[in-house]
Amino acid sequence: MNLVTEAAIREHAALSTRRRVGRRHQSASKVVAIIGAGFSGTMAAIHLRHALPPDHAVVLFDRTGRFARGPAYAASDAPHLLNVRSVNMSALPDDPGHFERWLGSLAAPAPGETQVTEAGTFASRRLYGRYLRALLYEEMTLSGGRVRLCSDDVLGLAPAEGGWRVACASGREVVAAAVVIANGNLPSSRPCDGIVFHDPWAAGATSGLRPGEPVLIVGTGLTMVDLALAMHGHGFQGPIIALSRRGLVPQLHAAPGPAPDRKSTRLNSSH
Numbered sequence: 001m002n003l004v005t006e007a008a009i010r011e012h013a014a015l016s017t018r019r020r021v022g023r024r025h026q027s028a029s030k031v032v033a034i035i036g037a038g039f040s041g042t043m044a045a046i047h048l049r050h051a052l053p054p055d056h057a058v059v060l061f062d063r064t065g066r067f068a069r070g071p072a073y074a075a076s077d078a079p080h081l082l083n084v085r086s087v088n089m090s091a092l093p094d095d096p097g098h099f100e101r102w103l104g105s106l107a108a109p110a111p112g113e114t115q116v117t118e119a120g121t122f123a124s125r126r127l128y129g130r131y132l133r134a135l136l137y138e139e140m141t142l143s144g145g146r147v148r149l150c151s152d153d154v155l156g157l158a159p160a161e162g163g164w165r166v167a168c169a170s171g172r173e174v175v176a177a178a179v180v181i182a183n184g185n186l187p188s189s190r191p192c193d194g195i196v197f198h199d200p201w202a203a204g205a206t207s208g209l210r211p212g213e214p215v216l217i218v219g220t221g222l223t224m225v226d227l228a229l230a231m232h233g234h235g236f237q238g239p240i241i242a243l244s245r246r247g248l249v250p251q252l253h254a255a256p257g258p259a260p261d262r263k264s265t266r267l268n269s270s271h
């Protein structure tokens with residue numbers, strides 16, 4: 001009769017636990033969840049689709065039901081411009097001309113969607129949102145269902161076997177091997193009383209204003225310019241007062257000069 005020692009039993013238990021853990025990892029979820037489908041979440045989905053093994057899926061959540069936009073590139077009723085030249089707005093770092101080529105491939109962008117200036121061409125933010133959506137939908141088509149969209153508000157994450165349990169407002173739960181949190185800036189927690197808007201992008205912040213009554217904007221940066229343009233777009237003719245601590249306004253983009261000579265910009269050192 002073979003004697004089974006206690007040490008052998010412990011070793012056997014440890015081995016089967018290791019095997020169970022191994023199996024658990026093998027059968028772990030092959031889903032990566034991304035919370036937030038603004039620029040960061042959208043591009044994470046696209047890059048992960050290429051980086052992950054072919055049997056893995058990416059689920060992209062957004063609570064607004066709008067994908068590949070976020071507040072910056074949302075559809076708006078004013079053609080607010082990107083603050084970066086279109087030549088520098090490719091979403092693909094390995095293909096710097098990608099956005100420019102996409103712009104060139106459009107039949108004819110609506111008037112105001114691109115502005116050609118001495119400093120370069122600037123596209124509207126909502127047009128850039130269209131670009132991001134085109135990239136995402138192309139990726140979804142190519143992925144054969146490996147990139148999925150989920151219109152839901154993610155309320156919480158909890159550790160689960162093989163990863164994380166993603167709990168949504170609708171009651172939906174998804175177990176994911178990994179989670180990317182790309183939820184952008186948190187909105188202001190201060191309530192809006194219909195007069196003071198803490199979120200300048202809130203619906204109603206620039207429309208339905210009482211004609212002729214002054215509007216105060218706190219800050220004189222690019223958001224101030226966008227808001228003033230939006231108010232004018234809504235037909236507001238009254239005074240707009242912009243308040244600044246330092247009295248500065250955004251600088252114009254200078255026309256791009258030639259690339260600096262690498263030798264002359266080298267730090268003055270003995271090397």
Ligand SMILES: Cc1cc2nc3c(=O)[nH]c(=O)nc-3n(C[C@H](O)[C@H](O)[C@H](O)COP(=O)(O)OP(=O)(O)OC[C@H]3O[C@@H](n4cnc5c(N)ncnc54)[C@H](O)[C@@H]3O)c2cc1C
Pocket residue numbers: 035036037038039040041042061062063064069070071072073081082083084125152153154155182183184185
């Ligand atoms: C008005 C504005 C103009 C800008 N203009 C420019 C520009 O011209 N050029 C430039 O380079 N950058 C610009 N930016 C900066 C821009 O915000 C960033 O470049 C980038 O878009 C930020 O993307 P993000 O994905 O990190 O966040 P966001 O775009 O904020 O996206 C976060 C997403 O997460 C979702 N979300 C949040 N919480 C949850 C949750 N719990 N469950 C599900 N979904 C959730 C939100 O609905 C949102 O869609 C601008 C920003 C703003 C606000």
